[in-house]
Amino acid sequence: MTKIAIITGGSRGIGRDTALQLARKGLDIIITYKSSEEEASEVVSVISEIGSKARAFQLDLGKPIGTFDVFISNVSEYLKKTYGEAKFDYLINNGGIGGHTSVAEASEEEFDLMVNVHFKGVYFLTQKLLPFINNKGGIVNISSGLTRRTFPNTSTYATVKGAVEVFTRVLAAELNEKKIRVNTVAPGAIQTDFNGGVTRDDPKMNQAVSSITALGRPGLPEDVGGVIAFLCTDNAYWINGQRLEVSGGMAL
Ligand SMILES: NC(=O)c1ccc[n+]([C@@H]2O[C@H](COP(=O)([O-])OP(=O)(O)OC[C@H]3O[C@@H](n4cnc5c(N)ncnc54)[C@H](OP(=O)(O)O)[C@@H]3O)[C@@H](O)[C@H]2O)c1
Secondary structure (H helix, E strand, O other): OOOEEEEOOOOOHHHHHHHHHHHHOOOEEEEEEOOOHHHHHHHHHHHHHHOOOEEEEEOOOOOHHHHHHHHHHHHHHHHHHHHOOOOEEEEEEOOOOOOOOOOOOOOHHHHHHHHHHHHHHHHHHHHHHHHHEEEEEEEEEEOOHHHOOOOOOOHHHHHHHHHHHHHHHHHHHHOOOOOOEEEEEEEOOEOOOHHHHHHHHOHHHHHHHHHOEOOOOOEOHHHHHHHHHHHOOHHHOOOOOOEEEEOOOEOO
């Protein structure tokens, strides 16, 4: 039977590439976007050309209360209509935003946004989608290399990503009965629109990242998407509760 993956933040960057790589492996795809409806439609078209079914839904991880129920109801209705039952196989918690403020200057608003998008949103979206995940399915949570290597001005972002890594391990332990595997992928600096596209567009940042990366360059979305896609295969069945850093050997 065709497997189905839901990827949050699939309109751009790492999520987009993950969606395409999973479609090339024969999975059907549901992506979410926050505001880039056009980009999301383009991803759906490319996936259709690959030969898989795809659909995009709007979702704001920063507003977990109330809005998630509408999202879940839309997705389950789509699944029922398309496949006969509201079930899917893999959840990729990828959607997110960057943040760069010192502890001294961080506002409560910025703190709350980071917690909501990267932790509370991930936590409750996962909780609400759990009943729909098939046995032997999987969850991949996207964290960051910044939970291992510490830089100033990353406290709100790195701290919530750290929470996601602990969440991953607890969830893997709790989902043993259903044989659902839960893993973290922690990318290094990747050339996407993230943080205003700084890793891609700023030569100084590009050089700084290259100089501390064993493979000598920043990562590309396809360096990460392929690894996430691999985790959504039976070949990765024995990988569970792990944090996999995908950075070309950054700050070893
Ligand atoms: N790029 C890096 O260097 C890097 C490094 C480590 C970890 N990561 C992590 O990798 C993940 C993907 O990052 P990326 O580099 O691919 O970023 P990106 O190119 O900026 O794409 C971000 C994606 O997340 C979605 N998104 C943004 N805010 C959202 C919200 N409030 N609710 C739901 N979705 C939202 C965006 O939707 P719209 O298109 O509609 O805005 C977009 O699809 C993030 O979790 C990020 O923290 C990235």
